[in-house]
Amino acid sequence: MAEGLDLGKCFEIINNLTTEAGRLIARNNETRQDFVCKSGDIDLVTQTDQDVEKLIMDGIRQHYPDHKFIGEEESSSGGGVNKLTDAPTWIIDPVDGTMNFVHAFPHSCISVGLKVNKVTEIGIIYNPMLEQRFTARRGQGAYYNGKRIQTSGQKELGKALVTSEFGTSRDEPKMLAVNENFAKIAKQVHGLRVLGSAALNMAMVALGAADANYEMGIHAWDVCAGDLIVREAGGVVIDPAGGEFDIMSRRVLAAATPELAQELAKVLTQFYPQPRDD
Ligand code: LIP
Numbered sequence: 001m002a003e004g005l006d007l008g009k010c011f012e013i014i015n016n017l018t019t020e021a022g023r024l025i026a027r028n029n030e031t032r033q034d035f036v037c038k039s040g041d042i043d044l045v046t047q048t049d050q051d052v053e054k055l056i057m058d059g060i061r062q063h064y065p066d067h068k069f070i071g072e073e074e075s076s077s078g079g080g081v082n083k084l085t086d087a088p089t090w091i092i093d094p095v096d097g098t099m100n101f102v103h104a105f106p107h108s109c110i111s112v113g114l115k116v117n118k119v120t121e122i123g124i125i126y127n128p129m130l131e132q133r134f135t136a137r138r139g140q141g142a143y144y145n146g147k148r149i150q151t152s153g154q155k156e157l158g159k160a161l162v163t164s165e166f167g168t169s170r171d172e173p174k175m176l177a178v179n180e181n182f183a184k185i186a187k188q189v190h191g192l193r194v195l196g197s198a199a200l201n202m203a204m205v206a207l208g209a210a211d212a213n214y215e216m217g218i219h220a221w222d223v224c225a226g227d228l229i230v231r232e233a234g235g236v237v238i239d240p241a242g243g244e245f246d247i248m249s250r251r252v253l254a255a256a257t258p259e260l261a262q263e264l265a266k267v268l269t270q271f272y273p274q275p276r277d278d
Helices: 006-028 047-063 071-079 098-102 172-186 198-207 218-233 258-267
Strands: 066-072 089-096 109-116 119-127 132-137 140-145 146-148 162-163 191-193 212-216 236-237 251-255
Touching: 006 047, 006 089, 006 109, 006 119, 047 066, 047 071, 047 089, 047 098, 066 071, 066 218, 071 089, 071 140, 071 251, 089 098, 089 198, 089 218, 109 198, 109 218, 119 198, 119 218, 119 258, 132 198, 132 218, 132 251, 140 198, 140 218, 146 172, 162 198, 162 258, 172 212, 172 258, 198 212, 212 258, 218 236, 236 258, 251 258
Parallel strands: 066 089, 162 191, 162 212
Antiparallel strands: 089 109, 109 119, 119 132, 132 140, 140 146, 212 251, 236 251
C-alpha cells in the first residue's frame, strides 16, 4: 500500500493544507470561541477544531483515498481511536491547545504526522497566530520557518528549561502526580514553563528554546509530529520512565540529549493514563 508513495508530494500536500487551515484558525482566533466540553470541564472542543480536522482529512482523501486517519475529534466522537496499522496513517490534532484558542491566547497549533509502516515520515506543527511552522521529514532534519534547527545540547537538569502541562483532566491520581512533579522539578531546573500546547512544548525543544518536555496524559495526536521534529533536530524522545517511547501510551519525554532525558526520567513521579490510545 505504501510502496511507491511519493513522500515529497505528501509533504507538499499537507504543508498546503495546514496553511489553508491556519487561515481559518487565525481568523477565528480574533474573538473568544464558543466551546463544548468533551471528557470534562477543561477538555474543550470548538467548531474550528471540527472544521480544521475535516478540511485536512478531506484534502488528503482527494489525493490518497486509501490512507487512514487518527484524528483527535474523530476519535472523541464515540468510535474510539482507530487502530494504527502499516497503512499510511495521518495522525492529526486540528487545534492543539484548544483551551488557549478559546481564550484567544495565541499559543495553539495544528499538529500532523504521517506514519507509514508505523514509522513517522512527516511531521508538521504550525501556529498560524504567530506564524511558527516546524517541519521535519525522516532523515532530512528539522526546520523552523524554513531554517534548519537543532536542540540546545543541554545535558544537565540543573541548567535546563523544562516544559510540561497540567493537562485537560482533573482526575485526582493524575493531578497528584502532576503537582508532585511540578514541585520537584521546579526546585531542580532553571525554569518550568507551561505553554498550553503539548505539540508547541515539543517544538520548543527542537528549536533549542527549551531543553526538555514531559507530559503524562497526552494522546497520540499531540505528540506524533513533535516526536519526529525533536529527533530530526538531534534530540531524543523516550518514555517518561526512561524506556522506549510508545506513541499509544499517552506518555512522552522529549529532551535535547539522552543524558538530560535519563536524568529527568529518574526524578519523575510516574503516572500511567488509562485507557491507552490502542
Ligand atoms: C491538549 C494539549 C495540552 C495537554 C492536554 C491536551 P488539545 O491538547 O495541548 O498541552 O496538556 O492534555 O492534550 O486537547 O488542546 O488538543
